[in-house]
Each structure stands twice: as structure tokens, then as C-alpha cells.
């Protein structure tokens with residue numbers, strides 16, 4: 083079968099690497115891809131939101147399955163675009179339809195979904211510019227810290243947590259009235275602050291049955307000890323050591339099952355991956371957010387631990403036969419360390435030659451922001467390259483990743499040396 087992956091990051095390289103291991107794969111395309119996918123697939127220089135160009139490619143190359151990496155095209159309705167097109171409607175798309183993708187596209191929509199299906203999450207109220215005064219009153223009723231969330235997609239920057247009531251009011255006004263995040267903050271969700279340790283659980287569903295995939299923990303801040311600005315993710319560990327059987331059972335019964343059942347009850351067709359961001363409060367899991375796709379860099383540790391044939395898994399999702407499949411997981415721990423450009427997540431330069439790739443041994447290399455220039459691999463983004471390793475525990479896996487990260491070099495290269503510090 084011919085498959086197309088949409089996206090260009092470490093997540094997409096990891097999916098390409100996993101799909102390429104299947105003898106059920108014929109041709110693999112990635113749009114637009116990076117220097118890593120170029121080696122194992124055919125890169126096509128079209129954007130993930132260029133639906134017409136994607137249609138043309140799919141028809142010309144007899145593509146039978148499209149895996150959608152990032153959230154943007156899902157929230158923009160790529161799955162519906164395929165279903166509503168006479169020539170495309172039989173082609174499998176992995177990723178939810180537009181309505182279900184709103185679970186990521188609107189925090190208020192996600193909150194209402196969780197309330198309706200009794201899924202544990204922080205108490206909240208939402209406000210618009212017309213109700214900003216009510217928002218101030220609500221803040222006065224809460225205890226600090228105050229959690230303010232722009233409703234729409236804001237590239238990971240739309241959540242602000244403040245300790246001071248007055249600052250929270252100023253922030254609320256700036257989001258609602260001064261449109262700090264544009265249309266994304268026309269509605270703001272104010273939430274009760276939850277105190278605990280975070281983890282993510284990944285679920286694969288065909289809309290009917292589901293598989294709980296490995297857990298992971300990612301590190302979002304640029305600085306050691308989880309300080310400094312937020313990034314797309316500086317590394318990840320799977321499984322999460324504190325997510326034992328009892329805790330996982332709670333997650334499955336209280337969160338995963340009602341989520342998949344809720345999607346069915348609400349008539350929201352969903353074929354794809356669900357990323358559930360969780361926080362462990364005492365001994366209980368609560369949902370922070372849903373994402374409607376795999377995480378990056380979590381994919382770089384979750385996929386290597388799945389032993390099933392990925393073409394078979396994705397086909398089963400498309401055909402709604404996922405319940406026939408036995409998920410097989412590698413018990414070892416996987417860790418990934420992300421190397422990033424100097425200055426990231428602020429401004430940074432691109433086009434720096436990456437040296438030492440060929441000297442990496444006993445780890446997996448997943449390209450994120452890279453491209454080929456005159457036959458050389460050069461940087462092409464903030465997050466550049468992830469090094470994934472296995473170990474009997476997260477410490478030994480991380481030690482292996484760091485040995486190999488130290489062999490890599492490019493001008494300005496940075497990475498976090500303290501992953502797992504909180505475990």
C-alpha cells in the first residue's frame with residue numbers, strides 16, 4: 083500500500099521510520115518532510131494545509147492511506163475534505179474529522195465534552211469580552227495561582243498561569259479585550275489550579291474500540307529544572323515510572339473509556355490518535371487537555387516501544403477492526419533528547435551544518451528541523467534532531483542518549499542535560 087505522511091517534524095520522521103519497517107508498505111511519501119524522511123521516503127514540497135495539492139498528489143501516486151501528523155490540517159477539516167470528495171472518499175485518513183478535532187481546537191469545547199461525560203478535570207468557567215467583569219469576579223473567588231487559557235490554537239503559548247490577582251485581571255483583559263492572541267483569545271477559559279505531576283497517555287481508536295498506548299512524560303521548558311520559556315518539547319521518557327498498574331486502571335476506567343464512549347455518543351467520528359494530557363493529583367488522574375494527534379517528541383519514545391506492524395495498525399483503524407489486534411509493547415524504557423538551535427525558543431539562525439550524525443551508535447536518530455543543502459544535513463528549525471535510546475530504566479536509557487548527543491555538533495547547539503530530574 084502507498085502511504086502519505088503529512089508533516090515535517092520528529093514525529094513524522096518517527097512514523098516514517100516505523101512504517102518503512104512493514105512489508106505491507108509499497109511507496110512512502112512525506113509532505114513536506116525533512117532530511118531524515120528524505121532517506122527513507124519520497125519528500126514532496128507541499129504544505130500540510132494545501133488540500134488541493136494534497137488531493138492531486140494522492141490521486142497521481144495512488145495513495146491509499148494518509149497519516150496526518152500535526153493538528154492544523156485536522157482542525158481545518160482535512161478528513162472531512164476527503165470524505166466530501168467523490169475521488170477521495172474511499173481513501174483512509176488517520177486523524178479525526180473536524181468536529182472531533184475541536185477537542186484540541188477549542189479548550190471550551192473540550193471542557194464541555196469532559197463535563198458532559200463526567201471525565202475528571204479542573205473546575206472552570208469561560209468568558210468573552212462581554213463578560214469580562216464576570217471574569218474578574220470569578221478570579222476573586224478563586225485561590226491563586228490563576229490559570230487563564232485562550233480558547234483557540236495559540237501555538238502552545240495561550241496558557242498563562244499567574245500568582246497575583248491583579249496581574250490575572252490585567253491578563254484576562256488583555257486576552258479578551260485587546261485580543262492578545264487574536265481570535266484564539268476571543269473566549270478565555272479560567273480554571274482551578276491543579277497541583278501535581280504531569281504525564282501523557284496516548285490512545286489509538288477506530289471510533290469503536292481503542293488501544294491504550296505507552297505513557298510518556300515530556301519536558302517543555304528550555305531551561306534546566308523546568309525553568310525559562312516554553313518550547314515544543316526538549317525530550318521525553320516512556321513509560322512514566324510512577325504510572326503503575328493501579329493508576330493506569332484509573333486512567334482507563336475514568337478517562338479513556340468515557341472519552342471513546344463520549345465521542346460515539348456525541349456522534350463525533352474519530353479514527354486516529356488521542357493525546358490525553360493528565361495531571362496526577364494525589365492518587366487521582368485529571369485531564370489537563372486533549373490533543374487530537376500524537377505529541378512531538380513523545381512519538382519519538384512511544385512508537386519505538388510498539389512492536390506491531392504500523393501499516394497493519396493504521397489499516398485496522400481505517401477499517402474499524404482494531405479490536406482484532408493484540409498490541410505488543412517493548413517493556414524497556416525509551417528516552418529521547420532533543421537538540422535545538424541556539425536562541426530557540428526565541429529567534430535563531432538556520433542552515434547550520436550538522437556534524438557527527440554518522441558516529442552515532444546504538445541510538446535512533448529522528449530528524450526534526452533539518453533539510454539537505456548541497457548534500458549536507460543542515461538545521462532548518464528550532465528543534466533540530468532527537469536522539470532516542472532504550473534502557474532497563476530511564477537513567478540508563480538517558481545515559482545512552484547523552485553519549486550520542488555529545489557526538490553531534492552544529493553552531494549554537496543546545497539541549498537539556500537534566501531530563502528525568504523530577505522522577
Ligand SMILES: Nc1ncnc2c1ncn2[C@@H]1O[C@H](COP(=O)(O)OP(=O)(O)O)[C@@H](O)[C@H]1O
Nearest residue numbers: 204229238239240241273274275276359370371
Ligand atoms: N488547571 C491547571 N492546573 C495547573 N496547571 C495547568 C492547568 N492547566 C494547564 N496547566 C499547565 O499549563 C500547561 C499548558 O496547558 P495546556 O492546557 O496543556 O495547553 P497547551 O498545551 O495548549 O498550551 C500544562 O501542560 C500545565 O503545565
Ligand SMILES: [Mg+2]
Nearest residue numbers: 359370371373
Ligand atoms: Mg499541553
